[in-house]
Amino acid sequence: MKKLKQWILAMQFLTRIPITKESMPAEPSDFKGAMCFFTFIGLIIGIWTWLIFQLGAFVDPLLGALLAAIAGIWITGGIHLDGLSDVFDGFGANRDAKRTLEIMKDSRVGAFGVLALLIDFAYHLIGFYLLKDHPAFIIWVPVSAKFAICVICSIGKNVSQGMGSLWIENISQAGLFVNLVLFIGVGIGVIPWTQALIGLGIVFGTVILLNKKFGHKLGGLNGDCLGATHQLIEWVMLTYLIIISRGLIG
Template structure:
């Protein structure tokens, strides 16, 4: 279990992980059950950075420090996927050209807009986090979990959109491991924010599944970039849904 967690941690983050054993085919896919826990590690880094900065700087700057720590810890891994996905599917080109655009290392106008709104929504949501009657560090802690807990559902029984390439988690995940990944994430959200966290987590699953179907209809399948985009969207949607359910419930 520890080896699987370390392998997954090394894959999803820039945290130095010494992997001194043979990695076999399928090992990364089995690590899907550790995705929410990796989210907690990333959230812990982000929350700690916020807390330390909050002792020195005004809250608004401390929030930016917490967000920046997450970027450094992940290398903006999923942000890049979001930009590539938006550049591709909103390019008004044919499917083959969309996939080519998504592989291009350059970021287009649509991708830049997506990145700006990604960070803008995240920053605004965290700045008003005290409205949730919960410590802001807790929001920093669990937010990355929201993005990781939907990854199994996005990749499960999916079809890789390209003829060749690495679709590590697309169509290769078992139903049991996918379910465990989802349930761990939902449990963390429920423990953290009660019934509102549970309702928000379930709503995020529904919305991200809709996103998956939308992309599949356009591209005829999924790519790693789409999974990255789903991560970013899930975090933003969880923030928005959490606020909504706190008002309702």
């Protein structure tokens, strides 16, 4: 029963799928347990995005890519996009840590944030279209991003009392292992195992670099950093999968 509660908690936080109309009362241990389901929820989002792409592709692959990009935003409620735009605004201002955090907390979206959102939508639209001959690859993109959040939460330091503090430094080794197994399993399901292992290295390497950048600039992580990490990993993995689809990695 406790695991069901944690599953619902993760679904409520990461998606807008109407599991229940009521908010789940939760303790810190529930958030730790909920992180076991992050990559699985990424799989649900990936399958949903792939299905929408396939439906649109019956008319034209470009329409499928457009609908898939919109569907990905809809099912998550754009939860990670806010963090992406805030990080671009904060880091783009090139100020000290205190001022950067103040800019990131500002509810208004600046020029760098708008630019980040435009790039993000274009990246997904074009990326999904370029994967038209290998549409199953789309499934691994949100799976990779959710796994990346688990990794950065396990190695990063919390510097905020916001929503991010519920997850950062709050994942068990067992939870990380469960997410790792699912990440690799889905990867092997869509690409050869050697390429899936390279993808694992890419995720870890990118997360380590991002964590180092956030730590150097802010002293650690907050919720916006998690959102930005999620979207940036999707950019990186889309690029990697496009390269694979072109046969450039054997």
